[in-house]
Amino acid sequence: MxxxxxxxxxxxxxxxxxxxxxxxxxxxxxxxxxxxxxxxxxxxxxxxxxxxxxxxxxxxxxxxxxxxxxxxxxxxxxxxxxxxxxxxxxxxxxxxxxxxxxxxxxxxxxxxxxxxxxxxxxxxxxxxxxxxxxxxxxxxxxxxxxxxxxxxxxxxxxxxxxxxxxxxxxxxxxxxxxxxxxxxxxxxxxxxxxxxxxxxxxxxxxxxxxxxxxxxxxxxxxxxxxxxxxxxxxxxxxxxxxxxxxxxxxxxxxxxxxxxxxxxxxxASSQEAAAVAFLADLARRHPLVSRSSVLYHSLWPAIDAFWAARGGPPEEAGPDVPGRPAMSDVPPDERPLRQIVRDMELHAYTLFRLQDPVLRRNLAPWTAKLAGWARVAKYALGALDNPGDARAREYVLEEIPLVRENFHWVAGDTFDTFARRCVWSAERASERASEPGQPVRETA
Structure with missing residues (x-):
């Protein structure tokens, strides 16, 4: 030092x-x-x-x-x-x-x-x-x-x-x-x-x-x-x-x-720098940021575009994350969020393998939390894409509490809420598919 x-x-x-x-x-x-x-x-x-x-x-x-x-x-x-x-x-x-x-x-x-x-x-x-x-x-x-x-x-x-x-x-x-x-x-x-x-x-x-x-x-x-x-x-x-x-x-x-x-x-590289910056954006709670803006990370436009492409989040899931920024006026599109979920996995992979061993150890608990939310989001998208698979929805709900056992703060309840909304949407799609003459929605 x-x-x-x-x-x-x-x-x-x-x-x-x-x-x-x-x-x-x-x-x-x-x-x-x-x-x-x-x-x-x-x-x-x-x-x-x-x-x-x-x-x-x-x-x-x-x-x-x-x-x-x-x-x-x-x-x-x-x-x-x-x-x-x-x-x-x-x-x-x-x-x-x-x-x-x-x-x-x-x-x-x-x-x-x-x-x-x-x-x-x-x-x-x-x-x-x-x-x-x-x-x-x-x-x-x-x-x-x-x-x-x-x-x-x-x-x-x-x-x-x-x-x-x-x-x-x-x-x-x-x-x-x-x-x-x-x-x-x-x-x-x-x-x-x-x-x-x-x-x-x-x-x-x-x-x-x-x-x-x-x-x-x-x-x-x-x-x-x-x-x-x-x-x-x-x-x-x-x-x-x-x-x-x-x-x-x-x-x-x-x-x-x-x-x-x-x-x-x-x-040590632009890839490492991008991963650290990505994590820092999601783990942005600190004394110099007001409590009302700790959830103002850069992923919200992609999340809003995702639900806009599906006609909005399911009403049954209840209100959105308390403290999130105002809804973004973005074109409906599922692709940006799906890419971000893949990026989350890659960033976590990079962070687990940073060349600086001290920085790698320092970030490890937050990296683990990021990797956990990436799994939750990936499972949630999988459940949404396969509404007939009830076990896929169970995977999501089993994974969420395991990730939450890690108290290191990364994005608050952003991905918890997103995943539960996916489960609700998958359940409704499954119910519609079981009704005569009701087609299952194709994924983007």
Missing amino acids: VDFMHRVGFNAYVYAPKNDPVHRNRWREPYTNVEWAQFGRLARHARDVGVEFIFGLSALKFSYTNPAHLMTLRSKLREAKARGIRSFALMLDDLPKNFSHSEDVTVFPDLARAQAWLVNELVQDLDPDGEFYFCPTQYFGSGNSTYLWALGASLTPRAQVFWTGRKECSPTITAADLGRVSDVLRRKVVIWDNFPVNDLDMQHDLHVAPLVGRAPELPEVAGGYFAAAGALSATSRIALRTTAAYLRDPYGYNPVAAFRDAVRVST
Whole structure:
């Protein structure tokens, strides 16, 4: 990841994973000598390629009146400095908004001033050429709270403060958003952009998409810009390439072109690039896309043309997928959708065999979901083409729940609904065929 950052222009890396228990949950436990040696090697490599390595500190249930707690953090800071690390970040995000120890209330008027005291103490141990970043407990919102006012009045000017925008994962970030909180904190805030991160309740969302919703003047009004990668390194790098493109030329940034370029350089062939782009279009649920448009993938015109060619979907099947875009005004034609179903199988085949083994592993759960929906759609078309075969309809209804057991999000209920409509149509065709003098409809 550090080498990738160097190639695309990022120049700082923060080590602060919450899934490292010694970083956060068990922060009072020391790292082993083996781990410190690894940190040292990583920091040296980052320095060699022009990337600043920033070592993250955190502290659950920190006692501001217990000298041993402060000493533990200072000890980690000293150990890191001994390995050549010069910059640090104190991460107090996603913590309770009140003191964890009653003794602290007797010394500090509020949590903000206690946290500012802690930051100011740690900054004293910083070398002159080092940077210190702080993620406060309140790191998103309107930026005009009592907590932030107190923090701004008490923090040393050497501390730079992270901010994610109006939301934890902000669909948009504007200069006005930053201006308000920067005024309150008395310094230019550093953007901590929570994209393409996909942890916790977002773990089933792919987040392979371009950065959007960022005003072009942000690099001018922010104290810095950090992007939070997800745990899946190869898929994160596709999205991060678009962030790098935005930061290189925010006024000329084109998300569509940047994403197309990112996919192309992340894959080994045009066939691989087409498969990744196809999957990304269907797995488009992420924080920068509104909930009302997550189903706006490119397959709807073909689906609408398919049903238009058959006189409309069967009324017995009930309403269409909630949240789908408006019906397309397209000529009736079954062929485009039938070709797309074949393409889905080919794209899944390609994705299962990507040359980059990390990207292949990262995409595997979503690839499996895509392959599953391709089977469902193929079986559904087969049932529709053979209305006299009741077992063909059963295959469809048996396959749907098997695919749905994979919770990784690909196109929502698009193919589930389409397949059930095919089953309804096949049943009605079968019933008509059994009536005297009623021909079975020929397939396109």
